[in-house]
Amino acid sequence: xxxxxxxxxxxxxxxxxxxxxxxxxxxxxxxxxxxxxxxxxxxxxxxxxxxxxxxxxxxxxxxxxxxxxxxxxxxxxxxxxxxxxxxxxxxxxx
Numbered sequence: 001x002x003x004x005x006x007x008x009x010x011x012x013x014x015x016x017x018x019x020x021x022x023x024x025x026x027x028x029x030x031x032x033x034x035x036x037x038x039x040x041x042x043x044x045x046x047x048x049x050x051x052x053x054x055x056x057x058x059x060x061x062x063x064x065x066x067x068x069x070x071x072x073x074x075x076x077x078x079x080x081x082x083x084x085x086x087x088x089x090x091x092x093x094x
Contacts, residue, residue: 003044012038016051024059030079032056033070036063 006012012035022028036052039045056066073079 001043003046004042006039006042006045006048008038009045009048012048013051016048016055019055020051020058026073026079029066030070030073032059033066036066 015031016035019028019032032052032055035048036056039049039052042049056063061069
């Protein structure tokens with residue numbers, strides 16, 4: 001069976017480049033966990049899978065340690081929340 005190309009591979013490669021250049025913080029940990037889940041057992045995207053493993057090694061984390069950290073992050077609801085300026089209408093999407 002030939003390797004497949006993931007439909008999000010190009011965009012995810014850019015995120016991974018940012019992670020490799022970045023440091024360990026809550027947002028980057030959550031992004032790494034999200035991508036690991038997305039590409040787990042995917043029949044292709046070998047470079048992305050290697051880069052994800054590289055990040056785990058670089059940050060000296062196992063998958064389980066990463067997932068434990070990110071569960072705690074999500075439990076407290078800190079990631080992916082945008083700060084809304086009090087002068088802006090939060091419903092204004094223009």
